[in-house]
Ligand SMILES: C=C(OP(=O)(O)O)C(=O)O
């Protein structure tokens with residue numbers, strides 16, 4: 296048969312932070328082969344599937360992935376020799392069983408995801424379909440609103456900038472994805488000019504956003520509004536704002552410690568703070584406003600603000616249907632962040648998105664702060680019709696390449712392409 300796996304060949308490559316990561320090539324008996332690589336987070340949730348990293352004696356001061364590579368090239372390859380590459384759910388189930396741990400720590404979520412994605416891409420190539428169509432079928436035509444993280448803080452700027460990790464622009468008023476990207480790039484350059492005018496430095500963080508030393512977590516929002524206005528676009532009408540404070544990173548002993556503002560707040564006080572910001576700025580999405588273990592706080596936050604903005608859970612749900620289901624039951628949010636390597640297989644990721652959509656929740660597809668040039672999430676977003684996604688600033692090759700892939704998909708779909716626009720978010724855009 297044409298679709299039998301002939302081999303899986305893995306190697307160690309470097310990601311955008313210069314750390315080792317896994318790349319996998321899946322080859323078929325018919326000569327077709329395809330490649331995928333695995334990203335890595337910095338502000339990771341504690342319940343994420345576990346990456347396998349080498350011990351301290353190895354290369355790269357304990358960060359290498361030689362063991363994960365070796366496991367793919369031996370045990371995993373032997374297991375899948377001759378298997379049907381089109382049977383994705385079987386492949387992913389086998390990977391889970393072969394690993395045998397609840398957190399994928401024996402083989403490593405990095406080894407498992409590399410195999411899962413490389414086999415999916417090889418199958419798409421074998422049936423001669425674009426990846427987004429292979430995964431999403433003939434109705435996959437929705438181009439997402441790109442939410443571009445143009446100001447970085449938190450751990451992604453080594454705590455040099457704001458406490459909040461991500462400040463994003465969402466150009467939902469554009470007619471097409473390519474127009475949205477043009478607006479985004481113009482705003483990015485205008486923001487650089489605004490920062491220079493105000494005497495800020497324009498060094499960037501891990502995801503390509505500027506990371507100036509600001510005096511509060513509100514200031515980046517003011518700077519972004521100035522950048523949007525400088526281009527002639529209208530904040531709120533053309534372009535909205537999203538924030539990901541990644542607050543697990545500054546939560547300790549029941550309080551949220553805002554270093555730049557020299558104050559520590561309870562969950563209730565943080566909710567009040569977010570309300571003030573939502574009143575003052577056209578914010579449409581708030582991710583990880585509270586910490587991963589503050590489940591009670593999340594319900595309070597969602598009750599207070601969930602009818603106004605999309606409340607997205609990242610560290611709290613880790614793309615895991617078990618935690619998303621708990622979030623649905625406890626009304627802790629109205630959307631989940633979707634990161635392939637948090638859960639470790641394509642099938643489980645698709646299940647997480649389906650669960651969100653079946654309950655009227657949003658599913659917000661995301662890159663990681665450590666990325667490669669792999670564009671899988673661009674195709675995945677269109678395949679699953681999630682309507683919005685984030686993959687960093689319109690700068691740095693590993694981020695740009697995903698946006699470029701979405702532009703290619705829009706061009707390929709031609710008249711069939713639809714830009715998600717203002718309907719992308721769980722709560723209506725009111726401007
Ligand atoms: C992309 C994120 O960061 P990281 O990959 O470091 O978890 C995030 O927190 O949403």
Ligand SMILES: [Mg+2]
Nearest residue numbers: 539541583609
């Ligand atoms: Mg996050």
